[in-house]
Amino acid sequence: MMLEMDIKTYMHQVGQAARTASRAIARADSNAKNKALLAMADAIERDSAILLAANETDMTAARANGLDAALLDRLSLNAKSVAGMAEGLRQIAALPDPVGEITDLKYRPSGIQVGKMRVPLGVIGIIYEARPNVTADAAGLCLKSGNAAILRGGSEALHSNQAIAACVREGLAAAGLPETAVQVINTTDRAAVAELITMREFVDVIVPRGGKGLIERLMNDARIPVIKHLHGVCHVYVDDKADMDKAIRIADNAKTSRYGTCNTTETLLVASAVAAEFLPKIAAIYASKNVEMRGCERTRALLKDIVTATEEDWHTEYLAPIISIRVVDDMDAAITHINHYGSQHTDAIITEDYTRARRFLREVDSSSVMINASTRFADGFEYGLGAEIGISTDKIHARGPVGLEGLTSQKWIVLGDGHVRG
Amino acid sequence: MMLEMDIKTYMHQVGQAARTASRAIARADSNAKNKALLAMADAIERDSAILLAANETDMTAARANGLDAALLDRLSLNAKSVAGMAEGLRQIAALPDPVGEITDLKYRPSGIQVGKMRVPLGVIGIIYEARPNVTADAAGLCLKSGNAAILRGGSEALHSNQAIAACVREGLAAAGLPETAVQVINTTDRAAVAELITMREFVDVIVPRGGKGLIERLMNDARIPVIKHLHGVCHVYVDDKADMDKAIRIADNAKTSRYGTCNTTETLLVASAVAAEFLPKIAAIYASKNVEMRGCERTRALLKDIVTATEEDWHTEYLAPIISIRVVDDMDAAITHINHYGSQHTDAIITEDYTRARRFLREVDSSSVMINASTRFADGFEYGLGAEIGISTDKIHARGPVGLEGLTSQKWIVLGDGHVRG
Numbered sequence: 001m002m003l004e005m006d007i008k009t010y011m012h013q014v015g016q017a018a019r020t021a022s023r024a025i026a027r028a029d030s031n032a033k034n035k036a037l038l039a040m041a042d043a044i045e046r047d048s049a050i051l052l053a054a055n056e057t058d059m060t061a062a063r064a065n066g067l068d069a070a071l072l073d074r075l076s077l078n079a080k081s082v083a084g085m086a087e088g089l090r091q092i093a094a095l096p097d098p099v100g101e102i103t104d105l106k107y108r109p110s111g112i113q114v115g116k117m118r119v120p121l122g123v124i125g126i127i128y129e130a131r132p133n134v135t136a137d138a139a140g141l142c143l144k145s146g147n148a149a150i151l152r153g154g155s156e157a158l159h160s161n162q163a164i165a166a167c168v169r170e171g172l173a174a175a176g177l178p179e180t181a182v183q184v185i186n187t188t189d190r191a192a193v194a195e196l197i198t199m200r201e202f203v204d205v206i207v208p209r210g211g212k213g214l215i216e217r218l219m220n221d222a223r224i225p226v227i228k229h230l231h232g233v234c235h236v237y238v239d240d241k242a243d244m245d246k247a248i249r250i251a252d253n254a255k256t257s258r259y260g261t262c263n264t265t266e267t268l269l270v271a272s273a274v275a276a277e278f279l280p281k282i283a284a285i286y287a288s289k290n291v292e293m294r295g296c297e298r299t300r301a302l303l304k305d306i307v308t309a310t311e312e313d314w315h316t317e318y319l320a321p322i323i324s325i326r327v328v329d330d331m332d333a334a335i336t337h338i339n340h341y342g343s344q345h346t347d348a349i350i351t352e353d354y355t356r357a358r359r360f361l362r363e364v365d366s367s368s369v370m371i372n373a374s375t376r377f378a379d380g381f382e383y384g385l386g387a388e389i390g391i392s393t394d395k396i397h398a399r400g401p402v403g404l405e406g407l408t409s410q411k412w413i414v415l416g417d418g419h420v421r422g
Numbered sequence: 423m424m425l426e427m428d429i430k431t432y433m434h435q436v437g438q439a440a441r442t443a444s445r446a447i448a449r450a451d452s453n454a455k456n457k458a459l460l461a462m463a464d465a466i467e468r469d470s471a472i473l474l475a476a477n478e479t480d481m482t483a484a485r486a487n488g489l490d491a492a493l494l495d496r497l498s499l500n501a502k503s504v505a506g507m508a509e510g511l512r513q514i515a516a517l518p519d520p521v522g523e524i525t526d527l528k529y530r531p532s533g534i535q536v537g538k539m540r541v542p543l544g545v546i547g548i549i550y551e552a553r554p555n556v557t558a559d560a561a562g563l564c565l566k567s568g569n570a571a572i573l574r575g576g577s578e579a580l581h582s583n584q585a586i587a588a589c590v591r592e593g594l595a596a597a598g599l600p601e602t603a604v605q606v607i608n609t610t611d612r613a614a615v616a617e618l619i620t621m622r623e624f625v626d627v628i629v630p631r632g633g634k635g636l637i638e639r640l641m642n643d644a645r646i647p648v649i650k651h652l653h654g655v656c657h658v659y660v661d662d663k664a665d666m667d668k669a670i671r672i673a674d675n676a677k678t679s680r681y682g683t684c685n686t687t688e689t690l691l692v693a694s695a696v697a698a699e700f701l702p703k704i705a706a707i708y709a710s711k712n713v714e715m716r717g718c719e720r721t722r723a724l725l726k727d728i729v730t731a732t733e734e735d736w737h738t739e740y741l742a743p744i745i746s747i748r749v750v751d752d753m754d755a756a757i758t759h760i761n762h763y764g765s766q767h768t769d770a771i772i773t774e775d776y777t778r779a780r781r782f783l784r785e786v787d788s789s790s791v792m793i794n795a796s797t798r799f800a801d802g803f804e805y806g807l808g809a810e811i812g813i814s815t816d817k818i819h820a821r822g823p824v825g826l827e828g829l830t831s832q833k834w835i836v837l838g839d840g841h842v843r844g
Contacts, residue, residue: 027785108805117783200641219645220645227818246839361835369539369834369835370838371838374838376843377838382536383530396647396819396831400833409819409821411787411789411790413793414791415792416794418794419796420671420675420676421675421798421804
C-alpha cells in the first residue's frame with residue numbers, strides 16, 4: 001500500500017497526463033478513434049484467456065473475503081461476457097462521432113453567423129464498483145466522445161480491470177493515440193478517490209456508477225461537477241381510461257422482466273375506478289411469479305392476502321421481486337405521489353385519454369416520462385444512444401440515459417467577415 | 423441583524439416556499455408567465471420614483487461607507503436604467519417559451535417513439551453584487567424559463583432590490599402566480615449565502631454573478647451545482663493570412679469599444695510575418711485612445727516605447743485601457759498560448775485561410791470561438807438569446823452566454839401503444 005503522500009503524487013501525475021492526453025484526443029479524427037476502438041476489441045478477444053485468469057484471481061480473493069452472491073455475480077467474467085465487451089467496443093466504433101458537429105448556424109442582424117459546435121468535456125473521472133466490463137465500456141465511450149478518462153474500479157476487480165486496461169492501451173497505441181488517454185488507477189487505496197474528486201485542475205466531471213453510499217459520499221466531498229445516478233423508484237400509473245390489456249402487459253413487464261435494474265417499476269398506482277377490475281388480474285400474474293405485493297388499505301380491500309405497505313415502502317427501490325401497490329383517486333393524486341415519493345427516474349401512465357396523457361408528460365418531473373410503455377425501456381440502447389455510461393437522475397447537463405452526447409458540451413462559434421460590434 | 427439560527431430557519435422557509443412555487447411555475451402556461459412579466463414592467467415604470475428613492479438610500483449609505491467610484495456607478499439607478507429594466511422584462515415576455523418544447527421524437531425499432539421535452543431546472547439561486555437591475559432581469563428570465571428564483575443581491579443594494587422585488591411580486595400576483603416564485607433575500611447576513619448554497623433539498627442550481635472572490639468561495643463551499651463565470655481573458659490572433667483592414671478594425675473594436683466587459687480582448691497575438699506591418703498601425707490607434715500597451719520582446723523591437731509584458735500580464739483580465747501584445751511564430755503557437763493563458767471565454771482568429779480557420783474553430787477550447795469577428799460579440803443579445811443571466815466559463819450544462827435555454831434541461835419522453843421490453 002502506498003503512503004498517503006505517494007497517492008497524492010501518483011494521482012497528480014495521472015491527472016496531469018490525462019489533461020495532456022485530452023488535448024490530443026479532442027482533436028483526434030473519427031478514423032483514429034475508431035481504429036483504436038477496433039484494436040481494443042481485437043486485443044480483448046485475443047487475450048480472453050488472460051482476462052479470465054486475472055478475473056479468477058479476483059474471484060478467488062472475493063470468495064475468501066466472503067463477498068455475497070450478488071457481488072460475486074457482478075464481478076465474474078466468462079467467455080461470453082468478454083466477447084460482449086469486444087462487441088460493445090465495435091458498436092461504439094460504429095456510432096456517429098459527436099465531436100465537431102455544428103448546429104443552429106444562423107445569420108444575426110449584425111451580419112455575423114452564430115452557431116454551436118459539439119466539443120468534448122475534457123477529462124472524465126469514472127468511479128465504479130464490481131463489474132469489470134465497465135472498464136471497457138467507459139474507455140470506449142470516453143474515447144469516442146473525445147475525452148480522456150481516469151477510471152477507478154472496485155478494489156475487488158483490480159486484476160480484471162488492469163488486464164482490460166492493457167488491451168485498451170494497446171488499442172490506443174495501435175491508432176497512434178496517447179496511451180494515457182485512458183488510465184486505470186492501480187491502487188485500491190480510498191485516498192485515490194479523495195484526490196480524483198478534488199483535482200479540479202485535471203478533471204472536468206465525475207461519473208459515479210455505484211450504490212447510494214458511494215454517491216452520497218461524492219455529493220459531499222467532490223469539488224468537481226458530478227453526473228450522478230442516485231436510484232430508481234419507478235412507477236406505473238394505471239388510469240381509469242387505460243386499455244386493460246395494455247395495462248396488464250405493461251405492469252407485468254415493468255416489474256417482472258428483470259428485478260435488479262434501476263428502470264424496474266417499484267410502485268404500481270391504480271385509479272380507484274378500475275382497481276376492482278385491474279388489481280385481481282395483475283395480482284394473479286405477480287403471484288404466479290412469486291412477486292411479493294405490499295398494498296395500501298384500498299388495495300388490501302381487493303387483494304385480501306397481501307401485507308400492508310408502510311410509508312417507507314413508497315420510498316423504496318426494492319431491486320427484488322417485491323412491488324408496492326396504491327389505489328389513488330385520479331391522475332392528479334398519482335402525479336402528486338410520483339413527484340413526492342419518486343426518484344425522478346422513470347414513470348409511466350397507462351391511459352387512452354389524450355388530455356391526461358399530455359398533462360402527465362408535462363407535469364411528472366422525471367428524467368423519463370412514458371405513455372403506454374414499460375419503464376424498462378429507459379436505457380441508452382433502447383433510446384438509440386448506442387450505449388450508455390449511466391443514467392443521470394440529476395437535472396443539470398444531462399437527465400436519463402447518458403450516451404456519447406452526454407459526455408460532450410457545446411461551444412459557440414461565430415463566423416464573420418471583419419465584423420465589429422457597434 | 424438576525425441570529426444565526428434565525429437565518430437558517432428563515433432560509434429554509436424561503437427554500438421550502440420556492441420549491442412549492444416552482445411546481446406551479448413549471449406548469450404555468452406561456453400566457454400567464456407573459457402576463458406577469460408585463461405587469462412587472464408596468465409596476466416598475468409606475469413606481470420609478472419609489473425605486474429611485476430606495477436607490478438614493480443605498481447610494482447615500484454607500485458613499486458614507488467609502489465605496490469606490492466603479493461600485494457606486496454600478497449601484498446607481500436613474501430614470502433611464504429603470505425604464506431599461508421594464509423594457510428588458512417586456513423583451514423577455516416577447517421571447518418564445520422554451521418550456522415543453524419537444525424535439526427529436528423518433529420511432530425506435532422496438533416501436534416506441536423516443537424524444538426530448540425541455541423542462542425547467544426547478545429552483546435557481548442567484549447571487550450577485552452591486553447592480554440592482556439584475557434583480558429584474560434574473561426574475562424575468564427565471565420566470566419565463568419556468569423556474570422559481572431565490573435572489574441574493576449585494577448588501578449595498580438592499581433597499582433598491584427590495585423595491586424592485588415588490589414590483590416583481592405585484593406582477594406575479596396580477597397573473598395569478600405565487601408571489602414566492604421570486605424571493606429576494608431581505609438580510610445582508612453572509613450566513614444567508616452559506617445556507618443558500620447548501621440547501622440541496624430546495625435549490626437545484628446556483629448562478630453567481632460577481633468577482634473572482636465570490637466565485638472561488640462558491641466553488642469551495644457550494645453543495646449544489648454552480649453555473650459559474652470565472653473571468654474573461656480574451657484574445658485576438660492576427661494570422662499572417664489576415665486581411666489587414668479587418669484585423670485593424672477588429673483589434674481596435676475588441677479592445678476599445680468598452681473596457682470593463684468580460685468579452686473585451688486583453689491580449690493581442692500577432693503572427694511574426696505580419697507584425698512589422700500590423701503592429702505600428704494598431705499601436706497608433708491604441709495610443710490615440712490612451713490604451714497602455716505591454717509587449718513581449720519581439721513586440722518591443724517594433725514598438726519602441728512600450729513596457730515589457732510579464733508572465734502575469736498574459737494571465738490578466740485588465741478590465742481597463744491596457745492590452746498585452748505578443749508576437750507568435752504561427753497559428754499553432756497562438757492556439758498554445760490561448761489554451762494555456764486564456765480563460766476559455768472568447769477568442770478570435772483573423773485570417774483568410776480556410777484550413778487555419780477551420781482548425782482554430784475546432785482546437786481552441788473556449789466557450790466562444792470566432793473567425794474574423796470581434797470578441798465583443800460574445801453576448802446573449804448578439805447571439806439571439808434575447809437576454810442572458812450570465813456567461814458560463816464552465817464546461818458542463820452550459821458554455822458561454824446563458825439565456826432561457828441554459829436555465830432549462832431536457833427530459834426524455836416515450837410514447838407507446840402498450841409496448842413492453844423483450
